[in-house]
Amino acid sequence: MDYDNVVLPSVANEVLKSVIARYSATELLTERDQVSAKVKDILSERLSDFNIIIGELAISELSFSPEFKRAVEEKQIA
Numbered sequence: 001m002d003y004d005n006v007v008l009p010s011v012a013n014e015v016l017k018s019v020i021a022r023y024s025a026t027e028l029l030t031e032r033d034q035v036s037a038k039v040k041d042i043l044s045e046r047l048s049d050f051n052i053i054i055g056e057l058a059i060s061e062l063s064f065s066p067e068f069k070r071a072v073e074e075k076q077i078a
Contacts, residue, residue, distance in 0.1 A: 007050050015043045025064060032059050 019039045020028065028035060040057040047054065064072075 003050060003052060008047070008052065011046050012043060015039055015046060018042075025068065028062055032062075035059060 016039060019035065019042060023031065023035060036057055036059045039059070040054055043057065044054045
């Protein structure tokens with residue numbers, strides 16, 4: 001099986017979406033290390049069935065939709 005191109009992206013997307021949905025945008029920015037650790041723990045557990053070991057995981061870049069960015073800017077201006 002092609003784990004790099006099939007299993008890993010599928011499971012990673014599912015885990016990322018489920019973990020990130022638990023946090024607000026502010027929490028994602030301020031608690032990035034905790035979010036990364038939670039993603040790593042769940043991802044490691046899910047991938048153990050495929051004998052895949054996650055050594056390190058870091059959320060290095062977060063981006064938000066243009067609508068969200070605009071709302072933040074409008075709030076700052078107000």
